[in-house]
Amino acid sequence: MSDTTVDLCILGAGAAGLVAAGTAAAAGVDTLVLEKGRQTGIKILIAGGGHCNLTHECSVNRMLEGYGAARPWLTPSMKRFSPKAVRRHFDRIGVPTYVGEWEKVWPVSRSAKDVRNALERDAIAAGAAIRTDAPARGVERTRRGFAITTPDGEVHCSRLLIATGGRSYPKTGTTGDGYGFARELGHSIVEPVPALVPLVVDAPWVRELSGVSLAAVRTRLVNTDDTVCVESHGPLLLTHKGLSGPAALDLGGAAARLAKRWVDIDWLPEVPLEAVRARLRDAHALGRTRIARVVAEWLPERLVIALLRDVGVPEERRAAELPVAERDALVRAIKATRLRVDGTLGFAKAEVTAGGVPLAEVDQDTMASSLVPGLWIAGEVLDYDGRLGGYNLQAAFCTGRAAARAIASA
Numbered sequence: 001m002s003d004t005t006v007d008l009c010i011l012g013a014g015a016a017g018l019v020a021a022g023t024a025a026a027a028g029v030d031t032l033v034l035e036k037g038r039q040t041g042i043k044i045l046i047a048g049g050g051h052c053n054l055t056h057e058c059s060v061n062r063m064l065e066g067y068g069a070a071r072p073w074l075t076p077s078m079k080r081f082s083p084k085a086v087r088r089h090f091d092r093i094g095v096p097t098y099v100g101e102w103e104k105v106w107p108v109s110r111s112a113k114d115v116r117n118a119l120e121r122d123a124i125a126a127g128a129a130i131r132t133d134a135p136a137r138g139v140e141r142t143r144r145g146f147a148i149t150t151p152d153g154e155v156h157c158s159r160l161l162i163a164t165g166g167r168s169y170p171k172t173g174t175t176g177d178g179y180g181f182a183r184e185l186g187h188s189i190v191e192p193v194p195a196l197v198p199l200v201v202d203a204p205w206v207r208e209l210s211g212v213s214l215a216a217v218r219t220r221l222v223n224t225d226d227t228v229c230v231e232s233h234g235p236l237l238l239t240h241k242g243l244s245g246p247a248a249l250d251l252g253g254a255a256a257r258l259a260k261r262w263v264d265i266d267w268l269p270e271v272p273l274e275a276v277r278a279r280l281r282d283a284h285a286l287g288r289t290r291i292a293r294v295v296a297e298w299l300p301e302r303l304v305i306a307l308l309r310d311v312g313v314p315e316e317r318r319a320a321e322l323p324v325a326e327r328d329a330l331v332r333a334i335k336a337t338r339l340r341v342d343g344t345l346g347f348a349k350a351e352v353t354a355g356g357v358p359l360a361e362v363d364q365d366t367m368a369s370s371l372v373p374g375l376w377i378a379g380e381v382l383d384y385d386g387r388l389g390g391y392n393l394q395a396a397f398c399t400g401r402a403a404a405r406a407i408a409s410a
C-alpha cells in the first residue's frame, strides 16, 4: 500500500474518462485514471452488440434533439466536439468509421475492441497512467484538493474528474458509485432511473407474438392526459415481456418516470392514415379475398391476425364484406394501437441511466462543479440521457473532452 500524488485523478476509464485522460495528458496535465474493472471501457466493448455505434451522422443541431430537456445544456460541449469531430478524432487515432443504417456511425472494423483499444492507447501515449482493478472507495476534500481511498492506498490530487458512468448493466461493474461520491462532496442527485430499456406491456397478444419484428414503426409514449412525452421511429421487436428494439427502448426512460403510461404504435408510418383507409375501402373490389391478406401486404401475417382479433374483426372476414365500423377499427389498430405500459425491464437491461448529478450544478462549458472547486463531472453520471443511435457515447465523448480542456487551462 502506498499513497500517490497526481495533478488530475479521473475516476472511471469509460468513454468519458478515456477521452478526458488523452486530452488532459496531451495538454501536459499529470493524469492518473482509476478504473474499478479489470479492464478499461467495458461499456464500450459491449456497445452496439460488440460493434460500437460510436456517434450519429447528422448536424449538431439535429443531434441535440435527441437529449430532451438536456439539449440546451449539452449544446456548447457538443458544438466543440461534434459528431463530425468525433469521427475525425477516431480516424486520427486509427479507427476509421462509416455510416450505417439509421445514420449510425460504426468503426469500419465493426470491432468495439478497436474503439476501446484506440482510446486507451491514445491516453497512454499522451502520458496518462491508467490503473485497472483500482476502485475508488471514497472521496474526501483535503486542504490541497482531494483524497481518494482505493484498496492500494490513497490518491491525492488537486483536480478530480468523476466519470464513473451510470448504474445500468450493473453486472459490468457500473453500479452508480459516482452518485455517492458526488453526494459526499455536496452535490444533489436526480433519482436515477433506467433508460433505453425494453418495455413491459400488459397485452397478452403482444407476448404471444414474441419474436415478430418490424423494420420501422412509429411509437409515442403518452401519459394520462394524452400528452405525448416522447416519440421514436425505428425497428421494433415483440418479446415475451413486451416491446424491445430502438422504437421501444427510446421510450424507456420517460416510461420509468411515469406512474401511468401507454404506448401508441403506428405499425405503418410510411403510409398515411387516409391511404390506409382508402386501401381497405377499395379492397371491396377484391371480393372474397380475406381482409387479413390485404393487410398482410404491409405487415407480418401473425401481427395482422392479432390486430384483427384485438379489435374484434373476424379473421375470415372477406374484403367485400367489411363493415364500415370494422374498417375504422382496423385503420385505428394499424395506425395507433394503444398498449398499457406496465413497467420496464429495469437497470439490468437498460443501456443507460437517466438522472444523476443535476446539470444546474455543473458548468455547461467546462463541466466544472459549481459547488466544489477543483471538481469536474462528465459522462453518464450527469443527469442527461440520449436516444438510441450513438447519442450516449457522443455525449460522453464531448463532456469528457470539455472537462479535460477546461482542466488543462485551469
Ligand SMILES: Cc1cc2nc3c(=O)[nH]c(=O)nc-3n(C[C@H](O)[C@H](O)[C@H](O)COP(=O)(O)OP(=O)(O)OC[C@H]3O[C@@H](n4cnc5c(N)ncnc54)[C@H](O)[C@@H]3O)c2cc1C
Pocket: 011, 012, 013, 014, 015, 016, 017, 034, 035, 036, 037, 040, 041, 042, 043, 044, 046, 047, 048, 049, 052, 053, 054, 055, 134, 135, 136, 137, 163, 164, 165, 166, 168, 169, 172, 173, 174, 175, 176, 177, 178, 350, 351, 352, 378, 379, 380, 381, 389, 390, 391, 392, 393, 394, 396
Ligand atoms: C449493452 C449496452 C450497449 C450500448 N450500446 C451503445 C451504443 O452502441 N452507442 C452508444 O452511444 N451508447 C451505447 N451504450 C451506452 C454507452 O455505453 C454509455 O452511455 C457510455 O459508455 C457512458 O460513458 P461514461 O464514460 O459516462 O461511462 P462508462 O462508459 O460506463 O464508464 C464508467 C467507468 O467507470 C468505472 N467505475 C465505476 N465506478 C468506479 C469506481 N468506484 N472507481 C473507479 N472506476 C469506477 C466503470 O467500471 C466504467 O468503466 C450502451 C450501453 C449498454 C449497457
